[in-house]
Amino acid sequence: MAADSGAAALAFVPGRRLSLTPRILIINLLPLLLLGGGVFYLDSYRKQLLDERYKLARVEAQITAEALAGASRERQEALLIQIGKEQKMRLRMFDAQGRLWADSFALDEPSFAFDTPGDETWQENFARWLDRAVDAIVGADPIPNYIESESTDADAWPELKRAREDNLTRIQLRDASDGTPVINTAAPVGLKGATLLTTRNAVDITLEVREARGTLISAVLLALLMSTLLSLYMARTIVTPLRLLANATTRVRQGRDRQVEVPRLPARHDEIGQLARAISDMTATLRQRIDAVEHFAADVAHEIKNPLASLRSAVESLARVEDPDLRRQLNDIAAHDVRRIDRLVSEISEASRIDAEMSRATFESIDLVALSDNIIRRREARDLNGGRPISFTYPRGGASVMGVPIRLERVIDNLLDNAVSFSPSDAPIELTIDRDEARVLLSVCDHGPGIPEGAREKVFRRFHSDRPEEEGFGQHSGLGLAIAQTIAEAHDGTLLAGARPDGTSGACMTLALPDAAGAATRR
Template structure:
């Protein structure tokens, strides 16, 4: 049992774990954070809309390449035909390719146009005559092009005087140059593919144009599918987020209100809901808080009762001692004075014995507060500890190699948190003593009825005569150059106390491979088979 020496109404300073603190999201509720995380994932999915812009560019580039090849083939075919057969050949090619073909002579004048020879193979659509959905699609196209910084594409317009000088693709084309191509936008923002080639015979030039509306149709269809998927995903995500927030936030609020009632102490018996039906972390938290509040109430009651008993026990010898000391001033008889001094000395010894008994009782109370042991998989626990240290960059430049045992092979009965503190203290020491880019090796193996854990480093090692002293309280032997006061010298002492509390042993030995460095060997009783 413990003793309350004094109480104060001043608030105590809180020590917050910086790893658990929140910065920019500190004022947001848990529900808002859950929604924000899920909506962010949906926003990343929406990024696929921008990928469709690249997909459209790839389709356009492929179509331009095809157009150059087509004009090359057509120009070679025209070069082998007589002038009388050229018009028929141009008409056939234009019909088959759903394009418009124009032929210009060496002076730059147009001499053949497939649209004059047959029905046009395509017609530009008037945006004003199209439904509003097309206006929305064009606006979305322009918005995405602006966001992804697409190269601007000029609008297509038929020249008033159709000759070579009106087409940059033809005007820049030389006799020995390969066909070139370009893309422009029709009035409805569908791509117009333009390709030009040189026809050697007669120094003519060939121009191919086609309205590739299928590219826009494909991209917009895919975009509609993606938008639909994003909408449905967002709807489901929001509903699931609200459900998740409700299952988390409501019980936490209930536990918080119970914790406040416990803190205020306005009722003699305050019950914290245990939530036995929940097997998740919230249920564990509820049961832990219920156990904690019960233990707290027990300790408070025990402390109050113990303080009353101590006050009562000390009051009598103190009253006797005060009476004896006050009587010394009024008594002149030496014999009587001697009796009063004997009484005072006896009261002092009695108070001393009471204080010693109180101290012993406090130690017994601490021992009775030990945690009930449960099965602990050392391999799994070390895996989690090393992952946490790696995430926090606790190991600095030192590497840690862990030969993980099979699941259930290295299992003991113990307190997981306290054992984790033991290994964390040893690893902290190993890291501080290891050189830069050093190596720490961890080995956990079963040995008869024990689990043996060895942690070896590549530091300077521990002298033989110091291997017992390092486990003493406040013993501190730190690396050269380390600032004074960073370690209390209690880490290994605490580790030894915890290991011995688990009926195990811990000691410093030579490295098994004979190399330079320290090695800590921990032996713990193996858990009985189920």
């Protein structure tokens, strides 16, 4: 269930049709793109600044109107000039009939000036274009353009007209030609119907917003550049070796290049390096198994061909032979060949399925002393030792291993069969169990001719058969020791052939298996 859940989770990854490089780029760039979206939310910052400026403009207009209400005409003109210069505003006074009678820009030098269209730099034009783009994206309310009316009448300004009608302070926002906000504030002056119109070009608001936006954009672009470079570097360090591994494994699967080498990436000590070495080792193991299967198939064909040829010759000859004794001999040969073929098929079938069975088997704790004792008793009861006595020596504390009982029983049986075949009829066979650090050692020794040192590995080859002369031909398939070694290796153990430790004639087969405690921990 856990594996299925993990596979389902991996299969549900969004964009799984994309390669790793765009996925890494998207994952790393998406947060930065979202951060870049903060450029558009600077519009709320601009609105806050304008709201504060509205309040300030209202207070300034009302205070100025109160100061002007009680002053003489000369004093009023002086105040208009002074306040206009200090606050960088344009102040205009209208009488009760709505006629302009005082203008700070006419009384003295203007305190500010709008940029003339066409004189801006490309940076200013780009900034103004970006302002309009952001307003369009966020859906900002349209703002009327600031156009200086040629008329000097108060009704030329809607905010001034409303202030005269309502006798209240009114504010109107407009956009100058350079994209900066212009705040007009109309306030009644005194009780005789005069009104004041103040005009402020809030360039500082636009500059602050543009500066904040420029800083944010610069930071986001720099972060995007760095993130893109780092993402590409990361993708290269991940995707390139994975692509090499995929190409190599594809060539291995297609079998077009027998000598293709799966890169092991020895310089990498991360998970990809571990994966590369694991795939390389797995490929080597698969090749060994394929080679073993091919050789095994060839050996099987060769071993079965001989008894089949003999059987065919005997059967074909039966039809032409009239002599009863000769026919009986031919029948015996045919029966012997059939038994030999049956034995070969059984042994081959078992040898071919051991690996698969052992990979699925569940190991359990086995008392190797008790298992060996039961095997010895069974063999003696069935007279499988040919009258040869078996001496059994084992440690007092016993010995336990982890494994499959029926398979380890087969190993011990094969070792005893081999010892019986080579031992003289009156010579004992010694079965010894001992302990060596974290291993349990089981040895089966005979008093036969022994095995030459150069041939001790060959005895474990499949279909290797070097039998005693007195033993009937075809009684063994040559697979017994090969099967025993395969079972031993499947138990994380070894099976080796050697000489007797006492130096006398004979051979010893030693099975070494991990101790039960250590084996259980590893598995």
